Amino acid sequence: MKILHVAQILQGGVGAYLTEVVPAQVAALGADNVVMLAAADQRAYFPDAPPGVFRTFPSSRRSPRDLLRFARAARLAIIRERPDIVHLHSSFAGMAVRSMPLPAPRPKIVYCAHGWSFNMRVAAWKRAAYARIERLLTPASDAVICISHAERRDALARGLRADRLVTIHNGVRADPDAVPDRSALMDPACLNLLFIGRLDTQKGFAVLHAAMRRLSGRPIHLHCVGAAVVSGDAAPPPLPNITHHGWQARDAVPGFIAAVDAVVVPSLWEGFGLAAAEAMRQGRPVIASAVDGLPELVCDGVSGYLVPPGDVDALTDRLAGLDRATLRRLGPTAHALFRERFTAERMNARILALYAALLAGTPFRDDADD
Numbered sequence: 112m113k114i115l116h117v118a119q120i121l122q123g124g125v126g127a128y129l130t131e132v133v134p135a136q137v138a139a140l141g142a143d144n145v146v147m148l149a150a151a152d153q154r155a156y157f158p159d160a161p162p163g164v165f166r167t168f169p170s171s172r173r174s175p176r177d178l179l180r181f182a183r184a185a186r187l188a189i190i191r192e193r194p195d196i197v198h199l200h201s202s203f204a205g206m207a208v209r210s211m212p213l214p215a216p217r218p219k220i221v222y223c224a225h226g227w228s229f230n231m232r233v234a235a236w237k238r239a240a241y242a243r244i245e246r247l248l249t250p251a252s253d254a255v256i257c258i259s260h261a262e263r264r265d266a267l268a269r270g271l272r273a274d275r276l277v278t279i280h281n282g283v284r285a286d287p288d289a290v291p292d293r294s295a296l297m298d299p300a301c302l303n304l305l306f307i308g309r310l311d312t313q314k315g316f317a318v319l320h321a322a323m324r325r326l327s328g329r330p331i332h333l334h335c336v337g338a339a340v341v342s343g344d345a346a347p348p349p350l351p352n353i354t355h356h357g358w359q360a361r362d363a364v365p366g367f368i369a370a371v372d373a374v375v376v377p378s379l380w381e382g383f384g385l386a387a388a389e390a391m392r393q394g395r396p397v398i399a400s401a402v403d404g405l406p407e408l409v410c411d412g413v414s415g416y417l418v419p420p421g422d423v424d425a426l427t428d429r430l431a432g433l434d435r436a437t438l439r440r441l442g443p444t445a446h447a448l449f450r451e452r453f454t455a456e457r458m459n460a461r462i463l464a465l466y467a468a469l470l471a472g473t474p475f476r477d478d479a480d481d
Contacts (some may be wrong), residue, residue, distance in 0.1 A: 226382030291366030368399030
């Protein structure tokens with residue numbers, strides 16, 4: 112079995128997903144049987160990629176010219192590599208490959224949106240257009256992986272074919288490779304919180320920033336690991352109770368998680384929420400938006416707390432009411448829930464089982480059957 116992964120961009124969730132999936136598949140299938148097509152300017156976001164796995168195209172920019180180059184590179188990679196499975200990651204890869212004629216023998220096509228574009232907070236006509244594109248392209252997929260039950264429900268509500276949809280929850284490795292000591296960055300007199308990810312509209316950072324502005328003067332400090340990637344929004348003004356650490360290598364993030372009391376995931380839409388899973392892995396409770404896939408990870412009052420998405424008042428009140436003793440009580444429950452449902456080991460076993468079922472023409476039991 113040979114696998115070709117295709118991604119138009121790696122920075123963010125897609126890269127995090129592939130850093131869990133690709134090495135596991137190389138270990139299971141052999142280095143000659145796993146290939147990844149990605150932009151040359153994105154390789155830094157997968158620094159520990161197995162040797163020889165990369166095939167590249169010039170740029171991750173999304174101008175018409177660059178997207179055409181990406182589509183040509185994807186077709187050429189399929190012709191040259193002759194994979195049994197082509198696994199497409201995110202909307203641009205899904206649209207480019209599923210809309211083109213493929214050479215014979217046709218590989219099986221697996222697509223994962225990593226968060227539906229039709230769930231974005233944009234104009235209703237745009238969401239309808241994105242949903243129509245997904246409906247039209249779904250028949251060109253042999254399987255469409257939904258990374259949460261919420262993603263599957265939303266896909267069905269938008270009319271995507273049920274016989275193509277499979278649910279495989281995202282996951283991260285059961286134990287981080289290393290946990291650097293970041294305790295010196297924290298003020299022990301404060302409740303220390305952490306935001307991980309893009310400082311973009313989707314991730315709700317503006318909502319969190321507004322809440323922290325209202326909490327100025329209280330012993331609560333927010334640490335941010337990430338940077339703006341997509342939206343181009345102007346950066347919010349600095350606040351004395353927020354420290355920005357910039358974009359960090361993925362192996363540096365566990366150190367920040369270990370040093371804080373809780374992680375905040377205030378997303379406005381979120382197919383799954385890898386930052387929440389990473390926090391729970393290390394026994395840190397999560398304060399998250401009650402949106403899309405996040406309530407599948409965060410059980411209110413059990414492994415963290417849920418607040419309405421985009422609600423500055425509710426988020427401010429929840430953060431103001433946190434105390435270290437309660438957060439420490441929630442941590443072990445969050446860790447146990449992670450171990451049961453959201454490890455990369457579990458995810459990778461299910462993805463390989465899906466590939467095998469597609470090639471054999473046999474039924475696949477997915478997370479929706481649990």
